[in-house]
Amino acid sequence: MFCFQCEQTAKGEGCTKIGVCGKQPEVAALQDLLIHATKGIAQVAVEGTKVGVSDPAVNQFACEAIFSTLTNVDFDPARFVTLIDEAVKHREALKAKVQAAGGSAAFADGPATFTPAGDQAGLVAQGEKVGIQADPSVNPDIRSLRELIVYGIKGLAAYADHARILGQEDESVYAYIYEGLAATLDDTLGADEYVGLALKCGEVNLKAMELLDAGNTGTYGHPVPTAVPLGAKKGKAILVSGHDLKDLETILKQTEGKGINVYTHGEMLPCHGYPELKKYGHFYGHYGTAWQNQAKEFAAFPGAIVMTTNCIQKPRETYQDNIFTTGLVGWPGVTHIADKDFTPAIERAMALPGFTKDVPGKQVMVGFARNAVMGVAPQVIEAVKNKAIRHFFLVGGCDGAKPGRDYYTEFVEKVPEDCVVLTLACGKFRFFDKDLGDIGGIPRLLDIGQCNDAHSAIQIAVALANAFECGVNDLPLSMILSWYEQKACVILLSLLHLGIKDIRLGPSLPAFITPNVLDVLVKNFNIMPIGTAEGDLKAILG
Known part of the structure; x- marks a missing residue:
């Protein structure tokens, strides 16, 4: 195992025995293999762009596969086994379309021709051979730039996936993801070319964030300044963590009229500023702080907890039965809600005590996105x-x-x-x-x-x-x-x-x-x- 994609990597150098995040060595190997397999999709997709072939299903899968390898997203090895198998199926289906359009689908040995092993142990062994340090002959600076591009693409894929969920896509985003991934396999490129590709990743990410902003504001309105209570209200409770606004909306709809108050955790705090979310009377307040404090905070929360995107940590036994994952999030032994029917979480919330009395607390203000700030731009400019x-x-x-x-x-x-x-x-x-x-x-x-x-x-x-x-x-x-x-x-x-x-x-x-x-x-x-x-x-x- 070797992983150094996050800030807290062991000794500031790299995790080699177990991830500081809790990632097991076999999961690290499977994630490396999934990225390898997705690079194979990228190689084929680059050829596809030359003959006008783009497959929406492949684009969606590629982003989801890449997103699943971000820090603190998916720790379930069984899910990666499935994703690796799906990656190869998508790659081969895309090859057929490229060939049918007159494009080239002939590739040397590597990700575009990779055949997965038949079981998890075999896949782990394959993953160990394609990790970051698999080729010691690569110049350290070139490796550094390639990994910078890969990690940039991981963030880009996450934002592109969030945007797609809300109906916002752009072919240029997918085209760069494929271009960038395929380029990390090209030994003819030097440092200057890789620096350029890294900066291009930042450029394309501006488009992805613009798409996501359009999805969020187009669906839920522009955030407005809103006071959010940090206390609690007497009653049953569900806590929603992660980043996904649509999941939160779905939970609000499915809990309406059931006597359950919905709270946000972590990066969901800003959701209280969106008009189409704050209109729900049982969308009450914010509980807790940032992701790294969840073990203590979740253990004290008297209701059900839903993790919608990244930031999950190993659940303690005291609340493992109370926590649920959805989307790309996964932890072995934790109930996963794949179909967006949050009934299991709702039933668990109803079975738990909830808050037995009102808990007073501070309020914090959210909702100062660009629309709100630019609405007072003249005052700001004058103040400067x-x-x-x-x-x-x-x-x-x-x-x-x-x-x-x-x-x-x-x-x-x-x-x-x-x-x-x-x-x-x-x-x-x-x-x-x-x-x-x-x-x-x-x-x-x-x-x-x-x-x-x-x-x-x-x-x-x-x-x-x-x-x-x-x-x-x-x-x-x-x-x-x-x-x-x-x-x-x-x-x-x-x-x-x-x-x-x-x-x-x-x-x-x-x-x-x-x-x-x-x-x-x-x-x-x-x-x-x-x-x-x-x-x-x-x-x-x-």
Whole structure:
């Protein structure tokens, strides 16, 4: 086993015995083999584009297969066995279509001709031969860039899958996924070509996030500023975690009138700002914080729990019967709801005690996506011009358990009172419930949304740059980012594609980035690791 795709990888180098995330060696091997098999699909799909062949079923499968290998998504080896088998069937069906259209389907030995073993043990053995370190002759910098592209594509595939679920697709997204995956097999490409492909991944991800934004806002309306209670209401309860808005809507519909209150957890918090979700009277509040605290928080939750996308951890025995997975999420022994009929979770919620009394708590504000912020743009611009607002800080990204993440809490606490903090993704749970006050009625802490709502943050920055007739890098705006998994990787690539410089990244830099590749990023974008909160603020503000 060797895996170093997440920020918390063992010793900052790589997990070799068991994943810090809880991934077992056999699952790691099966994930490697699934990526290998999906690269075979990509090779065939690239040939297909030359003769106008594209298969929607293959496109959907490829994104789902790739998404399932993200950190903290699927830990069930049996599901990967099925996915690998399906990958080969899709590849062969696509080959036939390409050949029928006059394209080439002749490939040398490799992913496009790979034949899977007949059982799980055999697949694991095959996976061990195609992992990250399978070919020791590959130049470390080339390997680093290839993995950067693969991890970027993992994040891109996740956003593309979220968007497709809401009816938003674009052929250019799938075309790049195939181009990028196939390119990681091309020994004729050098570092410059791979850097270009990595930045292109960021460019295409902007399209994917735009599609997802259109899906979210087109279906559920533009988020509006909304106060969300952090306490609890007496009654039966279901907790929804992950990222998927449609799953949440389905659960709200299926629980309507049953006396069950629905709560969000983790990155589902921003859902309270969407008009078509907040209209449900039993959609009550938010429970808990970020994904890494779920073992303690889920054990204390007196109802059923549904995991909709990534971020699952090994369930404790105390609540294993109360937790359910759906979509691409999986854990061995946990009930999986494949058909979106959440009756098992609803019945479990009814059987559990729920909250026996009202639990008072704070409220937090959500719903400051681009529509809401740009609605008060004149006030914001005027506040900057008259120096009431000195600087904006985008402090967001993934949260995690690794020491050093208290930096983000301290940073926000020390941000001067004439500065505004924008935040998104689960990194905000380090400070989301702090009262920072306001500047002329503009809250100093603005929750833009989920990690994919980086699209909103970018649109806000572009609109401000246009208003001040300057480039984004000339704005009084600094990005202080935390990362954990592959969605964060692709968002970073999007920011780099846009030419955004001086990003501070932490709590540590990616283990898969070699010193030479890091040097390229530093020279071109002045990307840097976080330091101390006080030191970084002084360097930024002077």
